[in-house]
Amino acid sequence: MNKVFICLSSILLFLFSSSFFVVKEGERGIVLQFGRVLRNHEQKTLVYNPGLHFKLPFLETVKMLDARIHTMDNQADRFVTKEKKDLIVDSYIKWRINDFNRYYLATGGGDIFQAEVLLKRKFSDRLRSEIGCLNVKEIVTDSRGRLTTDVLNALNKGTINLEKASSINVNSMNALGIQVVDVRIKQINLPVEVSDAIYNRMRAEREAVARSQRSQGQEKAEKLRATADYKVSIILSQAKKEALIIKGQGEAIITKLFAENFSNEPYFYYFVRSLRAYENSFKNNGNIMLITSDNDFFKYMNKMITFEK
Structure with a gap:
């Protein structure tokens, strides 16, 4: 039991x-x-x-x-604008389930991977269509917010069903039981080959501007240097002129003083001149002078010798 x-x-x-x-x-x-x-x-x-x-x-x-909000990162893809220019667009989508029955049946048992495959396909087609109606300037400036809003509404609502507007459009994500919450563009780039060409052109333009600026700077530097050299030469010549004038005035005053003093004492003047002559003659510079001792040149020296005796 x-x-x-x-x-x-x-x-x-x-x-x-x-x-x-x-x-x-x-x-x-x-x-x-x-x-x-x-x-x-x-x-x-x-x-x-x-x-x-x-x-x-x-x-x-x-x-x-x-039932949470999912984030699906899309691989950067190439899109063509209205003016037939290529852009590399990197984006992401936020989505969630709003009809669990439709989602379960459309994704083969609620497979998230299958849902994102379907969502990515529809998103790529819709984004390609919207970018094809805009030029590059509109995409990267004020129309960028409108672009994502139009893609978001198109994914959720699809094209208008004229027969029965209240029914769910088979082209919308609602037909899969999915609601797209947000669409964002993370980055817009030019293709590598185009961006390289643009960068090379910009680099060449900047180098040309730099060369022009450097040549203008060198020209201004040469002008400033020439002006400075001219002013320096004028200042130096003026200074030399003033120095010569002052020196001449000083020498004139000295000459006048010597003349006045020597005129009062001529004997002293002759004596000083003889001493200077002795000094210049007896310098050891390799010169030889032959002269008799009783010559008038040694007059004051003989007197000094006699005085010492």
């Missing part, structure tokens, strides 16, 4: 635990019965919010779908 009770209790416990499932925060759950999505009496998909829920064991299975 105990074994039977334990077995029955285990089976009941297993059935009871299999009858409940937990949906985590950031997820939504849909219940499948024999592979079909359960719907309510209004034929709307039953979507289970985070929390504890009940299901029929073995007959129903639960599929968890991520």
Whole structure:
């Protein structure tokens, strides 16, 4: 009895635990019965919010779908503008599930990779169409925000359905159960071959401007240097002129003083001149002078010798 009770209790416990499932925060759950999505009496998909829920064991299975916002980075691709110029555009998309039933069926069981493949294809086509209607200036300036807004609306709404405007457009992402939250362009570049040509042209232009500036600077430097040299030569010549005038005036004053003093004492004047002559004659510069000792040249020297004796 105990074994039977334990077995029955285990089976009941297993059935009871299999009858409940937990949906985590950031997820939504849909219940499948024999592979079909359960719907309510209004034929709307039953979507289970985070929390504890009940299901029929073995007959129903639960599929968890991520309800958070996803970010899909697109590989930089080449696009052609209205003036037939190539641009390399790098962008990303933010999206989330807004219809779990459509999303589950369109992606083959809720495969995120499959959803992003479909989204990337439609986004690339729509962005290519929008960029083809704009020129480069409009894309990189004020029309950049309008460009992403138009792509976002086109992805969510698709083209207008004239027969039944209230129905979901098959060309929109809503047909896949996806809502595009945001579209952003991260970077717009020119192709490598075009950018290299532009950079080379800009470099050549800048080098030409630099050469022109350097030549103008050298010309101005030469003019300033010539002006400075001219002013220096004028200042030096004027200074030399003033120096010669001052020197001449000084020599004239000295000559006058000597003349006045020597005129008052002529004997002293002759004596000083003889001393200077002795000094210049007896310098050891290799010259030889032959003269008799009783010559008038040695007059004052003979007197000095006599005086010493």
